[in-house]
Amino acid sequence: MPHFQCAAILFDLDGVLVDSTPAVIRVWNEWAERNQIDPAKVLEIVHGRRTTEVLEILTPHADIKAEAYRVEDGITRHGVRAIPGAVKLLETLPDDRWCVVTSGIGELARNRLRAAGLPIPRVLVSADDVANGKPHPEPYLKGAQLLGFESAKCLVVEDAPNGIWSGHAGGMKVVGVATTYAASELEEADAVVSTLEQMTVSSSEGLIHVAAGM
16 A cells, blocks of 8 residues: 655545536536537546636637636536545644645635535635646645645645646646546556545654555
8 A cells, every 4th residue: 555755735626525526517518518519528628627728628719707607606506525535534634734726716616615514725726826727737836835835745636637747747746536537547646546535644743644545
């Protein structure tokens, strides 16, 4: 079982802490039908990308900001729940040693955390806070900076290849969670778990010790 030592853990949101997959599929399918786009084509590109980037690819002439808010708000309203193991894991971590780095809109990301019964982190990096989304390293580098730790001392938890690439590009180790993609598609991660229940953390001497394995 892989073991890691880190100063802080940076979590993606959807598919890692919050299960929004049914809502994502429903809302994007409805959006695709309204815009006369093949839903399969839409679902191929949405995971791990900012909603604004998906819209810029598929409907570049739309009001991107307004449309992104409608899509993400729809996902939140259609229901989310905590990923198994998320509550226990976050309760184990000191408040200043974890954050959320999401491709979503900040306000709605906080709404999803509340809806899932999860704590709101002191630091939350959203699509609103960066110029470049994942797989660019900027989102995770921003999270490490706001937490006050060197990026190389941070661990990322991700469910999508774009997020794994983002964490690695920022010099961080990455644990993949096989919720959205099969484990075989997350093989570039430094370890893969099927749920957060397969991760255990403890703290000592200013470090977080993480065990992760299927």
